[in-house]
Amino acid sequence: MSGKVAVVTGAARGLGRAFTEALLKRGDKVCFCDVDVQQGKQTENELKKNFGDDNVQFLPCDVRKDEEFKDFFNRVIQKYNTVDIMVNNAGIMNENQWRTTIDINLTAVIHGSLLAMNHMKNKSTGGGLIVNVSSLAGVMPVSFCPAYTASKHGVIAFSRSWALHPELKKNRIKITCLCPSFADTDIIKGTDDKVHGPKLARMVMKQYGLMVTDRVTEAFLRVLDDADNNGKAMMVTPKIMDYHTFHDPKL
Ligand SMILES: NC(=O)c1ccc[n+]([C@@H]2O[C@H](COP(=O)([O-])OP(=O)(O)OC[C@H]3O[C@@H](n4cnc5c(N)ncnc54)[C@H](O)[C@@H]3O)[C@@H](O)[C@H]2O)c1
């Protein structure tokens, strides 16, 4: 039994919900947020039935709103006294709303990581893990979703940069990324709206295959269990479950 306290953003459904369930199954306590309050409450009820009232809590929060996000994070600390694992998962894919895409997929991930680091370095027990949900689109170009791809590259660049920082090492805080290819969640349903070629998106998805969320959860748990995950990006596709090799210039 793990017995840690975890936060998962955007967990009313999809991968966030799957990660929340996986954490609860390990014996962690989870506080999750979402902008979709109705779905969040429904998920909370279902999870409370299976894992106990005290172990899981939903709080409404739009991670784009700085004060709301800060308030959400503080309420988790008030309830559980600590945060050991922060999963910045909330994300959208909508090239027509590229600014909002950057706000949610990158800016809010930066904010969530900073909130977690600030708490983790000040807590008496010290240490913690931040898992930032990027995408395979974070390590390669994808022509049908350029803004989404930029946001996911940004998540990896931010996480890898902090991972090198001596302050994190000193405080035993690790920061790592998860990079799934296509998984069967509602985000996929938005594909038809894209301005950059819905047909191409469908074709690529058909070619690369759609994973069940359980496969992504397996990769998520592998990252959690790996003591050597700092600054890494775990790719998960129908065929691959391995860290990406970065070719940084040798200066
Ligand atoms: N499903 C895939 O193919 C896939 C692949 C790679 C990466 N991802 C990433 O995984 C993460 C989860 O996506 P998913 O596939 O579960 O999609 P999803 O659409 O099923 O879930 C996303 C959740 O985030 C919530 N959310 C959106 N905006 C929010 C905001 N401003 N504040 C709080 N919550 C918000 C949504 O309400 C929803 O519950 C995203 O970051 C996504 O980019 C998904």
Ligand SMILES: CCCCC[C@H](O)/C=C/C=C\C/C=C\C/C=C\CCCC(=O)O
């Ligand atoms: C389209 C639905 C949203 C899925 C979200 C997910 O994070 C997106 C991942 C996108 C790409 C990763 C998987 C495979 C891409 C492989 C090739 C794409 C290159 C082809 C091209 O764009 O021309």
